Amino acid sequence: MNYQGIIHRYKDFLSVTDKTPVATLKEGNTPLIPVQGLLEWLGAPHLKVFLKYEGMNPTGSFKDRGMTMAISKALEDKSKAVICASTGNTSASAAAYAAQAGLRCVVLIPEGNIALGKLSQALVHGAEVFSVEGNFDTALTMVRAMSETGTVTLVNSLNPFRIEGQKSGAFEIVDDLGEPPDCHFIPVGNAGNITAYWKGYKEYHAAKKCKKLPKMMGYQAAGSAPIVLGKPVLEPDTIATAIRIGNPASWQQAEAARNESGGQIDSVTDEEILEAYQALASKEGVFCEPASAASVAGLRKYVHAHKDFAKSKATVVCVLTGHGLKDPDRAIAVAPRPRTVKPSVEAIMRELNI
Numbered sequence: 001m002n003y004q005g006i007i008h009r010y011k012d013f014l015s016v017t018d019k020t021p022v023a024t025l026k027e028g029n030t031p032l033i034p035v036q037g038l039l040e041w042l043g044a045p046h047l048k049v050f051l052k053y054e055g056m057n058p059t060g061s062f063k064d065r066g067m068t069m070a071i072s073k074a075l076e077d078k079s080k081a082v083i084c085a086s087t088g089n090t091s092a093s094a095a096a097y098a099a100q101a102g103l104r105c106v107v108l109i110p111e112g113n114i115a116l117g118k119l120s121q122a123l124v125h126g127a128e129v130f131s132v133e134g135n136f137d138t139a140l141t142m143v144r145a146m147s148e149t150g151t152v153t154l155v156n157s158l159n160p161f162r163i164e165g166q167k168s169g170a171f172e173i174v175d176d177l178g179e180p181p182d183c184h185f186i187p188v189g190n191a192g193n194i195t196a197y198w199k200g201y202k203e204y205h206a207a208k209k210c211k212k213l214p215k216m217m218g219y220q221a222a223g224s225a226p227i228v229l230g231k232p233v234l235e236p237d238t239i240a241t242a243i244r245i246g247n248p249a250s251w252q253q254a255e256a257a258r259n260e261s262g263g264q265i266d267s268v269t270d271e272e273i274l275e276a277y278q279a280l281a282s283k284e285g286v287f288c289e290p291a292s293a294a295s296v297a298g299l300r301k302y303v304h305a306h307k308d309f310a311k312s313k314a315t316v317v318c319v320l321t322g323h324g325l326k327d328p329d330r331a332i333a334v335a336p337r338p339r340t341v342k343p344s345v346e347a348i349m350r351e352l353n354i
């Protein structure tokens with residue numbers, strides 16, 4: 001049969017029954033792309049690096065894996081409306097799945113810091129969008145309070161079904177590779193996804209679907225790295241808006257994933273993020289959004305600091321959390337400009353110098 005989405009594929013590992021109404025846009029089943037052109041740039045020619053390209057989900061980010069679960073469970077609970085705070089992708093996903101399910105969707109976004117593609121998605125799917133004078137952390141505090149009134153269902157990653165659905169990314173990686181990678185590199189914002197992947201790997205291990213576990217390697221942006229600094233960041237700042245979060249909701253779970261797996265949580269600068277972003281697009285043909293490139297920037301930083309690892313043949317997965325088209329302004333800002341020429345073939349040939 002055709003692919004039916006992550007709930008259908010992994011129902012034995014998810015808290016659903018035959019009676020759960022499933023809202024799905026056939027999320028998941030995303031490509032695991034072997035890296036070639038990037039190895040030299042990384043400085044590790046023998047590493048086996050794979051990109052888990054989550055931009056290929058229906059709304060262009062991994063949030064769809066969690067949203068199919070959260071919206072399905074909201075339907076099962078007879079909820080009429082869902083609410084979320086969002087740096088963009090959660091609202092895009094919630095709006096799409098709520099539209100399909102026939103639920104109202106209320107979205108709070110931090111004023112001025114949301115990428116154009118994401119905003120357009122929330123709006124076109126018919127969400128009721130409020131731009132809040134404040135950052136993501138302020139908006140999250142507000143939606144938590146609103147959901148406590150019991151009339152609307154919170155679909156941020158504080159909703160346990162979000163984490164449930166997102167762990168399917170780990171299952172897919174093991175199903176593709178046969179075993180988890182040695183190291184799993186991932187951007188960290190609100191820290192739900194690193195929590196979800198670690199949960200997924202552990203559950204597959206417990207079910208004897210794999211024999212080992214990966215080291216979990218999480219990366220925050222240097223201007224919003226509360227876990228690295230060990231304290232909340234009041235005014236987080238980074239061009240990677242999807243991880244511009246100063247007080248992550250799943251902070252403790254992220255530290256547990258790091259500690260239990262023997263991994264690390266470190267930071268990468270905006271400059272390192274943008275170098276990785278451009279290298280991915282120009283050397284590998286993979287267009288992700290800036291926050292996603294934090295995983296690859298993290299890998300490069302780690303390679304440079306660990307000579308033994310750089311020379312090894314370790315298997316590495318980097319999660320690319322969202323699609324590059326989410327943030328077209330950034331792509332245009334960093335890439336070379338188009339050149340203006342006269343409407344003449346000779347003029348272009350001269351420019352090309354071939």
Ligand SMILES: *Cc1c(COP(=O)(O)O)cnc(C)c1O
Pocket residue numbers: 061062063089090157187188189190191192193194242243289291292321322323
């Ligand atoms: C949500 C998001 C993140 C951060 O994930 P967390 O679960 O909040 O740590 C990273 N990249 C993209 C593209 C996202 O949408």
